[in-house]
Amino acid sequence: MAQKRENTYMPAGHRDAPEAAENDPRSPGGDKTQVSTPALGVKGMIRWAWTQLTSMRTALMLLLLLAVAAVPGSIFPQRVQDSFAVATWIEDNPGVGEVLDFLQFFDVYSSIWFSAIYLLLFISLIGCILPRAKKHWQQATSAPPRTPRRLERLPESGALELQSEVAGDAQDGPAADQALQDAAAILKARRYRVEVRETSVGAEKGYLKETGNLLFHVALVGVLICVALGSMFSYRGQKILVEDESFVNALVAYDNFYPGAYFSEDQMQPFSMRLDAFERVFDRESTTHFGQALDFTADVTTRLGADGEPQTEELKVNQPLTMDGARVFLVGNGYAPEVTVRDGDGEVAFSGPVVTRPEDEVYTSMAVIKAPDAAPEQLGFVGLFLPTSQDAGDGLAVSVDPELGNPELQLNSYYGDLGLDDGLAQNVYVLDTESLETLNSRELDAGGIVLSPGETYDLPEGMGSISFDGVQDYIAIDIHYNPAQQGVLIFALTALGGLVFSLFLRRRRAWVTVETTPAGRTLVRYGLLSRGEDFRLRDENIALRAQFEKKWPVRAPEKES
Amino acid sequence: MQSINMELAQYSELFMLIAAFIYTGAFMLFAVDMIRSSATIRRVEAELAAENAAERELIGAGSPSGASTPQPPLAAAPAEELVDEEMAYLGTSRPFANVAVALTVLGVATHTFAVAARGVAANRVPWANMYEFLATGGLVVAAVYLLVLTRKDVRFLGVFALGLVVTMMAAATIGFPTPVAHVQPALQSPWIAIHVSLAVLAISLFTLTFAMNVLQLIQHRREISQAAGETTRGSGWQFLRLVPSATSLENWAYRMNAVGFVFWTLGPLITGAIWAEAAWGRYWGWDVKEVWTFVIWTVYAGYLHARATRGWTGNRAAWLSIIGYGCIIFNYAVVNVYFPGLHSYAGLPE
Numbered sequence: 001m002a003q004k005r006e007n008t009y010m011p012a013g014h015r016d017a018p019e020a021a022e023n024d025p026r027s028p029g030g031d032k033t034q035v036s037t038p039a040l041g042v043k044g045m046i047r048w049a050w051t052q053l054t055s056m057r058t059a060l061m062l063l064l065l066l067a068v069a070a071v072p073g074s075i076f077p078q079r080v081q082d083s084f085a086v087a088t089w090i091e092d093n094p095g096v097g098e099v100l101d102f103l104q105f106f107d108v109y110s111s112i113w114f115s116a117i118y119l120l121l122f123i124s125l126i127g128c129i130l131p132r133a134k135k136h137w138q139q140a141t142s143a144p145p146r147t148p149r150r151l152e153r154l155p156e157s158g159a160l161e162l163q164s165e166v167a168g169d170a171q172d173g174p175a176a177d178q179a180l181q182d183a184a185a186i187l188k189a190r191r192y193r194v195e196v197r198e199t200s201v202g203a204e205k206g207y208l209k210e211t212g213n214l215l216f217h218v219a220l221v222g223v224l225i226c227v228a229l230g231s232m233f234s235y236r237g238q239k240i241l242v243e244d245e246s247f248v249n250a251l252v253a254y255d256n257f258y259p260g261a262y263f264s265e266d267q268m269q270p271f272s273m274r275l276d277a278f279e280r281v282f283d284r285e286s287t288t289h290f291g292q293a294l295d296f297t298a299d300v301t302t303r304l305g306a307d308g309e310p311q312t313e314e315l316k317v318n319q320p321l322t323m324d325g326a327r328v329f330l331v332g333n334g335y336a337p338e339v340t341v342r343d344g345d346g347e348v349a350f351s352g353p354v355v356t357r358p359e360d361e362v363y364t365s366m367a368v369i370k371a372p373d374a375a376p377e378q379l380g381f382v383g384l385f386l387p388t389s390q391d392a393g394d395g396l397a398v399s400v401d402p403e404l405g406n407p408e409l410q411l412n413s414y415y416g417d418l419g420l421d422d423g424l425a426q427n428v429y430v431l432d433t434e435s436l437e438t439l440n441s442r443e444l445d446a447g448g449i450v451l452s453p454g455e456t457y458d459l460p461e462g463m464g465s466i467s468f469d470g471v472q473d474y475i476a477i478d479i480h481y482n483p484a485q486q487g488v489l490i491f492a493l494t495a496l497g498g499l500v501f502s503l504f505l506r507r508r509r510a511w512v513t514v515e516t517t518p519a520g521r522t523l524v525r526y527g528l529l530s531r532g533e534d535f536r537l538r539d540e541n542i543a544l545r546a547q548f549e550k551k552w553p554v555r556a557p558e559k560e561s
Numbered sequence: 562m563q564s565i566n567m568e569l570a571q572y573s574e575l576f577m578l579i580a581a582f583i584y585t586g587a588f589m590l591f592a593v594d595m596i597r598s599s600a601t602i603r604r605v606e607a608e609l610a611a612e613n614a615a616e617r618e619l620i621g622a623g624s625p626s627g628a629s630t631p632q633p634p635l636a637a638a639p640a641e642e643l644v645d646e647e648m649a650y651l652g653t654s655r656p657f658a659n660v661a662v663a664l665t666v667l668g669v670a671t672h673t674f675a676v677a678a679r680g681v682a683a684n685r686v687p688w689a690n691m692y693e694f695l696a697t698g699g700l701v702v703a704a705v706y707l708l709v710l711t712r713k714d715v716r717f718l719g720v721f722a723l724g725l726v727v728t729m730m731a732a733a734t735i736g737f738p739t740p741v742a743h744v745q746p747a748l749q750s751p752w753i754a755i756h757v758s759l760a761v762l763a764i765s766l767f768t769l770t771f772a773m774n775v776l777q778l779i780q781h782r783r784e785i786s787q788a789a790g791e792t793t794r795g796s797g798w799q800f801l802r803l804v805p806s807a808t809s810l811e812n813w814a815y816r817m818n819a820v821g822f823v824f825w826t827l828g829p830l831i832t833g834a835i836w837a838e839a840a841w842g843r844y845w846g847w848d849v850k851e852v853w854t855f856v857i858w859t860v861y862a863g864y865l866h867a868r869a870t871r872g873w874t875g876n877r878a879a880w881l882s883i884i885g886y887g888c889i890i891f892n893y894a895v896v897n898v899y900f901p902g903l904h905s906y907a908g909l910p911e
């Protein structure tokens with residue numbers, strides 16, 4: 001490849017003739033700041049470091065580094081997704097786990113090293129686009145560059161000799177002045193910016209290419225800023241809603257809540273939502289996918305503000321509801337068997353729906369019931385809820401269908417101190433049975449508890465009873481509020497638009513000179529130069545030539561002199 | 562929900578197989594063309610010599626003055642170069658390659674029917690699990706290849722493009738056979754049509770550029786040894802003389818990569834984020850699939866940068882493009898199968 005000049009970007013006003021080196025059509029217009037020898041002194045060092053940081057090579061290195069740095073996040077579990085999986089991983093890999101944790105391999109995307117790379121990249125980016133934007137502005141507002149002396153040295157060029165009656169031709173072409181005006185008009189029609197000079201025309205087009213490139217890079221900064229703003233002012237949370245239950249958007253109502261750094265409670269949109277009904281549809285036709293979930297629909301009643309009109313709406317997967325900026329998503333569902341527990345004294349110690357956790361496609365669900373108010377002993381139950389229970393043959397029942405064909409509760413029971421009295425938060429889906437006495441289990445003579453709807457089981461040792469009253473549905477909803485989310489989208493689309501301009505527009509210069517030959521004919525020469533990649537400069541040459549030939553009577557070419 | 566048309570689904574599977582066999586035939590013919598290329602080259606050279614002689618006569622008779630009408634570079638080119646930098650058709654006849662192209666057309670027609678039938682049978686877009694993704698992806702690779710073929714002489718890419726298509730079809734039917742069915746609620750979104758189809762398009766373009774960049778590296782080595790005076794005539798890679806120069810390959814790969822990059826930005830990245838927001842409530846959550854979408858995007862952004870960075874054009878840029886494609890393969894072959902994540906749409910048996 002030909003040796004490239006240091007700076008293919010000609011500053012405005014510096015209208016020197018493009019030299020041979022610039023003629024290399026593949027010479028991209030990019031910033032190729034050459035590394036200069038560092039000057040001595042602190043100032044010089046800083047300058048040098050800045051030049052280094054904002055060079056294309058550094059940008060490339062940082063980009064590739066960013067790609068590499070993102071990979072560990074797909075190999076190791078990440079806290080942002082599943083802090084439980086992270087804890088398990090560290091437990092299973094003692095030693096290595098701690099070291100990796102110290103090195104932030106479980107928080108890759110908020111780690112110091114990942115942040116350092118992208119922050120440096122964006123500083124480099126800003127340091128790169130500011131001077132380029134300035135240069136581009138100057139170029140776009142100043143005249144096209146001076147006409148080179150020898151147009152035939154440009155990558156694409158041509159010449160046309162126009163007919164003239166003076167020289168004895170059949171037709172009479174325009175004189176030099178007129179030809180110049182014509183050429184300028186043709187170039188203008190081809191959307192060049194044109195400057196007519198004494199004996200030549202200078203023209204340039206495709207400024208939008210660089211504009212697009214700048215827009216693309218600026219928009220990336222916009223995306224980053226909006227992402228940061230979003231993480232500061234957003235909040236998200238989760239809530240489980242059993243049929244006929246209502247949710248009011250306030251901190252206390254959430255099961256889990258994750259505020260952004262600058263979240264304040266009075267940001268929360270005042271809305272409420274009640275689950276009226278829930279419907280599941282499963283595949284009943286396919287032999288291969290029998291029982292696959294096809295559709296979930298939650299009928300909800302929503303209300304905006306304390307005294308808003310109640311509205312009935314459908315909440316579905318992929319169809320969130322927007323409540324005054326907050327978005328509500330249907331992320332899960334399951335069965336909540338209604339259970340009543342009476343204690344040894346015959347008092348109701350627990351009554352209500354128990355949210356169970358589906359573990360598989362057929363909704364085999366984990367059930368945990370805690371009755372800390374039971375007397376004389378606190379009672380606890382752990383087991384399974386099976387929507388369609390069937391004996392697997394060995395006395396063990398399994399669920400064979402996700403719908404309520406033959407609902408059954410299969411429980412073990414325990415008594416003792418449930419550990420709820422010390423006020424420490426506990427996972428409602430887990431019962432620590434270690435310190436409890438077992439009342440019912442398959443291992444004991446009493447056996448496990450098996451209940452169908454409407455049935456009641458009396459616990460051994462007069463500890464009380466448990467009844468299975470019926471089954472309700474529940475849904476899990478996520479509530480998200482991110483005020484900067486739309487900003488991210490707008491900047492991302494802007495970046496895309498800029499990218500398209502930048503990649504597919506061509507920045508071209510054209511010059512036309514006219515002179516009168518000794519024979520009295522007008523000789524038009526033209527040359528084309530592209531800045532950056534241009535594979536179609538030849539097509540431009542052909543198109544331009546065709547237009548010239550249509551406009552003027554061109555003399556048939558003679559033998560090359 | 563409309564029930565599945567099982568009869569049509571069966572036809573789809575049958576035609577998928579037929580298409581796979583036709584492609585295999587095309588692939589073998591392309592391979593024969595490649596192997597026989599020394600014979601081809603000898604014939605082409607003879608034709609060229611005759612053409613050159615005719616041209617020289619013409620030039621002698623009178624040449625355009627001053628007018629620098631673009632000259633086909635071949636006129637002056639030494640007989641070493643059997644292809645044009647612009648990859649234009651030079652009218653050289655390569656019967657095996659031509660039959661292979663015809664077979665590819667037939668394959669694409671059959672394949673199109675198979676894919677469309679599957680979509681109609683299921684009453685949804687036919688790219689919702691690994692099988693469908695590979696089957697539809699293979700169709701797009703083949704169709705994009707044919708599309709490029711109408712404008713440029715990329716017959717030299719045939720073995721690679723068809724080889725890939727055959728691999729994808731085999732992977733689909735043998736690796737991930739999945740009977741047609743409805744999809745789970747999370748996949749029932751209009752975004753699947755846009756998001757996935759753009760991804761398939763981008764990947765099919767990256768597939769072709771991958772082959773071109775690999776050829777570019779090989780061609781580059783050949784050019785160096787040629788410059789060093791070693792003669793390649795008669796030695797091994799005769800086929801490479803039917804392949805454009807490394808520079809030309811690089812430029813064409815760049816143009817296609819640029820389009821692929823735009824598709825990747827709009828498809829997996831932007832519409833992916835929009836869909837993720839609608840389905841899961843957050844537009845970006847560093848799910849395994851999202852991580853790799855980002856990695857691939859960054860690598861190709863690096864590639865585009867490299868093309869404008871001194872010292873990074875040519876082989877290094879080609880390597881970046883190849884690495885980017887490696888990431889794509891990894892993303893679809895390894896991540897889909899072995900990494901659990903929200904995108905578990907692979908439809909694989911547990």
Ligand code: HEM
Pocket residue numbers: 028029030031053054055056059063121122124125126128129212213216217220499502503532861862865866868869
């Ligand atoms: C967030 C990081 C960045 C990303 C994702 C990125 C992405 C891209 C992409 C995709 C292109 C190709 C499109 C085009 O030609 O306009 C490009 C071009 C360009 N980028 Fe970046 N860039 C980043 C940072 C930077 C930085 C830090 C610099 C300056 C040192 C820079 C300077 C350039 C230049 C000069 C071009 C034009 C190259 C040409 O003329 O072909 N970019 N960038």
